[in-house]
Amino acid sequence: MTGTPAPVGRPALTRRRALTAALAAGTSVLGAGALSGCGSALAADDSTVRLWDLFSGADGGLLNDMVRKARPDMPGTRIERTVLEWGTPYYTKLAMSSAGGRGPDVAVLHMSRLAGYAPTGLVDPWDLDLLAEYGVRREDFTDAVWSPTQYEGQTYALPLDTHPFIVFFHPEPVKKAGLLTKDGTLDADAFSSPDKFLAAGKELAKASGKQGISFGYVTDTAQGWRLFYGLYKQTGGVFKVPPGGPAEVDVDRMAEVIAFMAKLVDGKVNPKRLDYAAGMASFNNRQTAMILSGEWELGTFRGADKNVGAAPFPTVFGTPAVYADSHSFVLPHHPDPDAAHRRRTHRAVAALLKAGQIWGTAGHIPAYGPVTRTKEYAALLPQAHYKVAADHVVLDPAAWFAGAGSDFQNAMSQVLQQALLDGLAPDRAARAMVRRLNTFLAKPSPA
Amino acid sequence: MSSPHASPRPGALSVRRLFSPGLLFALPFLVLFAVFLLWPLGQGLWMSLTDRALSAHAPSFIGVGNFTEAFQDAEMWKALWHTVLFTLISTVPLVVVALGMALLVHTGLPGQWVWRLAFFAPYLLPVGVVSLLWIWLYQPDLGLYNHLLDKLGLDGVAWLSDESVALWAIALTTLWWTVGFNFLLYLAALQSIPDHLYEAAAIDGAGAWRRLFSITLPSLSRITVVITVLQLLASLKVFDQVYLLTKGGPNNSTRPVVEYIYDVGFTGYRLGYASAISYIFFALVVLASAAQFAVLRRREK
Numbered sequence: 001m002t003g004t005p006a007p008v009g010r011p012a013l014t015r016r017r018a019l020t021a022a023l024a025a026g027t028s029v030l031g032a033g034a035l036s037g038c039g040s041a042l043a044a045d046d047s048t049v050r051l052w053d054l055f056s057g058a059d060g061g062l063l064n065d066m067v068r069k070a071r072p073d074m075p076g077t078r079i080e081r082t083v084l085e086w087g088t089p090y091y092t093k094l095a096m097s098s099a100g101g102r103g104p105d106v107a108v109l110h111m112s113r114l115a116g117y118a119p120t121g122l123v124d125p126w127d128l129d130l131l132a133e134y135g136v137r138r139e140d141f142t143d144a145v146w147s148p149t150q151y152e153g154q155t156y157a158l159p160l161d162t163h164p165f166i167v168f169f170h171p172e173p174v175k176k177a178g179l180l181t182k183d184g185t186l187d188a189d190a191f192s193s194p195d196k197f198l199a200a201g202k203e204l205a206k207a208s209g210k211q212g213i214s215f216g217y218v219t220d221t222a223q224g225w226r227l228f229y230g231l232y233k234q235t236g237g238v239f240k241v242p243p244g245g246p247a248e249v250d251v252d253r254m255a256e257v258i259a260f261m262a263k264l265v266d267g268k269v270n271p272k273r274l275d276y277a278a279g280m281a282s283f284n285n286r287q288t289a290m291i292l293s294g295e296w297e298l299g300t301f302r303g304a305d306k307n308v309g310a311a312p313f314p315t316v317f318g319t320p321a322v323y324a325d326s327h328s329f330v331l332p333h334h335p336d337p338d339a340a341h342r343r344r345t346h347r348a349v350a351a352l353l354k355a356g357q358i359w360g361t362a363g364h365i366p367a368y369g370p371v372t373r374t375k376e377y378a379a380l381l382p383q384a385h386y387k388v389a390a391d392h393v394v395l396d397p398a399a400w401f402a403g404a405g406s407d408f409q410n411a412m413s414q415v416l417q418q419a420l421l422d423g424l425a426p427d428r429a430a431r432a433m434v435r436r437l438n439t440f441l442a443k444p445s446p447a
Numbered sequence: 448m449s450s451p452h453a454s455p456r457p458g459a460l461s462v463r464r465l466f467s468p469g470l471l472f473a474l475p476f477l478v479l480f481a482v483f484l485l486w487p488l489g490q491g492l493w494m495s496l497t498d499r500a501l502s503a504h505a506p507s508f509i510g511v512g513n514f515t516e517a518f519q520d521a522e523m524w525k526a527l528w529h530t531v532l533f534t535l536i537s538t539v540p541l542v543v544v545a546l547g548m549a550l551l552v553h554t555g556l557p558g559q560w561v562w563r564l565a566f567f568a569p570y571l572l573p574v575g576v577v578s579l580l581w582i583w584l585y586q587p588d589l590g591l592y593n594h595l596l597d598k599l600g601l602d603g604v605a606w607l608s609d610e611s612v613a614l615w616a617i618a619l620t621t622l623w624w625t626v627g628f629n630f631l632l633y634l635a636a637l638q639s640i641p642d643h644l645y646e647a648a649a650i651d652g653a654g655a656w657r658r659l660f661s662i663t664l665p666s667l668s669r670i671t672v673v674i675t676v677l678q679l680l681a682s683l684k685v686f687d688q689v690y691l692l693t694k695g696g697p698n699n700s701t702r703p704v705v706e707y708i709y710d711v712g713f714t715g716y717r718l719g720y721a722s723a724i725s726y727i728f729f730a731l732v733v734l735a736s737a738a739q740f741a742v743l744r745r746r747e748k
Contacts, residue, residue, distance in 0.1 A: 092713045095501040116716070121503030219696065333503050407714055413710050414698040439522070446500030446716045 021365035046341065048078045049348045052094065052332075053108040054086040058299045062362050066355040073134075073351035077344050088405045094332065098122040099424045103332025105345045111148050111394040112155055112403035118151035119400070119447035123330040126156035130343060134350035140369040144393045145326060157328035158349060159367035164312065164324035164389040165226045166295050168382075170208075171309045173289035177207035184309070185385055191314035194260045198269070204289040205269045214291040216279020217417060223276060224261075224416035225409045230313055230323030231257045233394040241399045245441030247434060254430035258419050260316070265420050273421060278299055295386065298363030307416060310382035312389035324393035325404050326367065365390045400445045411436045495722035506719065513723035523724055525699065526707035527731070529614065533689075533703060534682040537618045541678050541693060542671065544622060545629030550663070552630075553637040563634070570627035578691035582607070582619045585692075607693050610700040617689055624688070625681070627673050636670040637663070672746075676739055683732055704728050 055063050060083055067079045082104065084090050091113060097103040099122060109117065117123045128138065138146065141159060149157040167186065174180050179187045179200055191197045205212035217223040232239065235257065237250035265272050271282055283291035286306035291301075292313070301308045313322045329349050331342070356366030360380055364373055365387055378384050396402040402409070412433055420428035470477075495513055499506035500616070517523050552562045569577070584591045584605035593603035606616040640663065647660050686705040689695060695702030702710075704724070712721030 088714045090720065092501075095716055099501045099503055103505075120500065120716070122501070219451065221694070401715065407710055410696075411699075443715075444498065444716070446498075446502050447504070 006387070037115050047076055047344075048080050049106060049341075049345050050080050050082065050104040051108070052082050052084060052104045053105050054084055054090050055083070055108070056083055059296070059362055062358050066342055066352055066358045069355040069358060070348070073354060074344075074348050077259035077348050079348055079352075086405070089409075091405055095122055098332040100334040101333060103334070104330070105341065106329050107332050108160070108327050109157060109330045110404035111159060111328045113406070114148060114151070114157050114328070114330075114403075115398040116400040116403065116406075116446075117330065118156040119445070122333050124337065125156050126158055126331065127342070127346060128155060130346045131158070131350055134347050136350045136353055136368070137327055141367055142369070142390055144391060145367050148326070148398070149328065157330050158353065159326045159328045160353065160356070161364035161367050162324050162326050162390045162393055163294060163296050163364045164322045164393060165230055165292070166313050166322065166386050166389060167290055167292055167311050168283070168298070169290040169309045169311075170283075170286060170305055171307050173204060173207035173286075174179050174309065177203040177289070179203065186309065186311035186314070188311065188314050191316060194316055196264075197260075197314065197316050198263055201290075202271050208286065208289040210286075211269065211271055211282075211288045212290065213264065214274060214279045214283045215264075215265055216274040216276040216282075216291075216293075217271070217413070218273050218275040218278075218421060219274045219417075221410040221413055222404070224413035224420065224431040226323050227261060227411070228257060228293070228416055229396070230321055230394055231260065231317060233321035233323070234315055234319050237318045238318075238329065239397055239399045239403035241402075241437070241441060243399075243441070243445060245438045247437045247441060248363050249434055249437070251427070251430045251434060254433065257317070257424040258416065258426040258429050262420050262426065272292040287367075295365075295383075298383075308382065310386050312386045312392075320392040321394045322389040322392050324389065325394075325395060327364070328367075374413075386420065399440070400441070400447060403438045408437075408440055411440075490725065491722045495726050497695050497719045499722075501713075501716035501718060509719075513720045514727070516720065517723050517727055518594050520724075522699070523704070523707060523727075526702050526704040527728070529701060530685065530703040530705070530728075533614060533618060534679060536615065537682045537685075538675065540618070540622050541626055541629055541682075542675055545626050545633050545674070546667070546671075548626070548630045549633035549637055550561075550632060550659075560614040566630045567627035569624050572624065574624075574687045575691060577620065577624045578688050579738065581623075582692060585616060608697050610697050610714045613693055613697060613701045617692055618694065620688060621640050621682075621685070632670055632674055633667065636667055636724060640666045672743065679735065679739070680732070683735065 005122060053060075053063065063081065067081070085300075094103065094109070095117075098117075107121070114123075131137070137160070138161065144163055145159045146182055149155050149159065169186065170182065171184070177200070179190050181187050189196075190200045191309055201212035203212075215223070215227065217227070229239075232254060235250070235253040237253035240248035242248070264270055265274075267273075271279075271288065274282060279291060279293070280300060282288050282296060283293075286300065286305075293301075295310065298308075298310070315321070329352075331337075331345065351368075353368040354371070356368045356371040357374065357376055360366050360371065360377055360383055363383060365383070366377075367390075371377060372387060374389075377387075394410070396404075396406075399408075401407065415424075415429055415432045415436065418424040418432075419426060424432070485588070494506075496508060496510060497506040498512070499511050548562075548566050552559060552566070556562055573581075573591065583589075587593055587603055587605050587608070596603055604612055607613050644662050644666075645658055648662055653661065684705060685703050686709070689701055689703055690706055692707075693701050695706050705728070708721045708725050708728070711724065712718050715721075
């Protein structure tokens with residue numbers, strides 16, 4: 001403070017005061033403006049049900065069609081979609097808005113994430129009586145799909161679909177390799193043990209003239225885990241994750257599965273170092289005859305081969321199990337929900353579920369039973385061929401840190417990548433996975 | 448500020464003392480400083496002592512539980528080490544290369560403005576553009592670098608998916624992106640060295656190298672300190688380019704501590720624990736600053 005001005009008389013001081021006051025007033029006007037801006041964005045008129053979802057691209061278009069088709073079922077109600085980008089940040093946004101009680105009326109959530117949402121109070125339970133009024137009942141869903149929606153005896157999620165991890169194939173080379181049954185479906189017997197699976201890969205490579213089976217996993221945050229966990233559940237091994245830990249798992253069986261995965265991506269019969277996009281490209285360009293992939297890529301595959309075939313993931317280790325997840329509707333927590341508006345929301349979601357036939361065309365298996373029992377759905381090929389996958393779905397272990405887009409899936413996939421790509425021994429990889437799992441379990445749950 | 452022209456009224460005097468004109472001028476800033484910095488700082492410290500999470504339940508006070516957990520958290524130490532390592536391997540080239548570039552330009556490369564523009568231009572790009580660009584350059588199959596290595600008959604490098612390479616690749620990207628700013632500071636400092644020093648040296652028969660080491664570099668010592676300090680602080684808070692290039696992978700081998708805080712807090716929902724780690728990191732930065740300050744003070748003397 002060099003050059004402190006000599007104290008000045010009153011007039012100058014008032015000028016300064018006036019300036020300060022003007023500044024302060026300006027600031028407060030600005031602040032108030034910004035705040036009221038937020039307020040108006042939150043306000044919605046009564047007839048609008050606000051939905052947050054993560055469906056862009058083809059799925060997004062189909063959901064728009066569903067909203068249109070559902071309109072007669074919900075007179076006077078408008079569904080306003082907000083499409084957010086799929087990925088970890090989606091769940092951050094949903095959790096933040098729900099924790100503050102300022103979430104949308106209804107949101108789409110991967111069922112595998114429910115364990116992090118229901119116990120933490122971020123979502124409110126559905127009213128089954130209300131849903132029954134609008135024609136949606138417990139009996140309309142398979143047990144495998146329904147049981148994960150429950151927490152402490154209440155239903156916290158309404159499944160829209162099941163999206164399993166399955167196999168797609170080009171029919172011509174598969175037929176040439178003699179791996180198709182008479183009715184044009186995949187011969188599951190030819191894939192029913194690790195050795196048979198690898199042998200079938202060789203046949204496919206011969207038939208395609210290049211390589212057999214694509215699996216894109218390098219630097220991916222989930223693919224390795226998706227394949228591993230489905231296969232591990234086929235061995236019948238336990239995978240228990242008690243809060244606080246340690247995990248109860250069968251390390252030998254884990255190692256067995258990892259060894260099989262490593263043999264599969266051998267770099268000779270099947271490509272070795274494919275990332276997600278390269279895996280899709282190699283299959284679409286017919287470098288390979290088959291790909292291990294989520295069914296949500298059906299649209300892309302059909303664009304490259306309109307006859308593309310599909311089958312549930314073959315039972316390689318004895319017990320039928322298919323890794324899957326499920327898009328479901330949840331009610332983000334509101335401190336004091338308006339009963340009439342909640343009713344409106346229930347009605348809108350029931351109407352959407354009933355329009356599930358449209359959703360089925362994307363490849364997802366609609367969870368609402370009456371849709372998949374129709375002739376229309378049976379005519380959808382290859383969707384009808386893998387519909388049975390919904391009976392044996394395996395979701396992520398029910399822990400707050402697991403599920404779609406979680407750090408856990410990423411951590412597991414990273415270890416698996418070391419085993420598949422960098423030659424980490426299967427038993428050491430299995431133990432590394434268990435160590436990581438126990439680290440997750442040791443962390444206190446946010447609930 | 449004991450004023451000799453004290454107002455006769457004691458009441459007015461105390462008001463004037465309380466609200467000196469300087470304070471009034473600083474007030475708008477102080478208000479913003481308090482609302483957006485001091486208050487969040489305090490709030491963060493409080494959060495680090497609770498088990499606050501992104502959930503609808505009320506948080507409870509758990510004392511230093513988060514801190515004891517953090518000190519035993521191997522992942523946190525790993526992430527801290529990545530930040531420190533990145534700071535070391537990025538700061539040194541960012542200072543040395545900037546100096547080299549500035550000297551080259553200053554000693555009269557033809558087409559000065561082209562060089563100035565070319566060296567400084569990347570700094571003007573947003574981090575998203577830089578990262579997307581370098582992801583393509585680093586592509587193992589189609590990228591420019593592996594293509595060039597291939598032309599030279601060398602094996603390709605898995606730039607962003609090899610654990611032992613990825614952090615260096617990120618440092619290289621950072622060098623290309625931000626070296627222009629340091630370059631500009633050096634160039635300005637070079638241009639302010641008085642010409643008569645060089646003339647006198649030339650008359651005394653000093654060669655170009657002698658002039659470089661005896662005049663140019665000593666004259667640049669002050670700006671070098673400034674650049675190093677700025678660069679250390681910028682490198683310590685690395686997050687964006689890592690998040691965009693590798694998301695902290697492969698196998699968390701490039702995850703800096705700021706991303707770990709983000710992961711714990713915003714994807715793991717444990718805000719209290721994330722706050723505790725950020726305070727540990729804060730302590731580290733304060734330590735680094737204090738060390739710099741001490742070194743500078745000794746130099747001043």
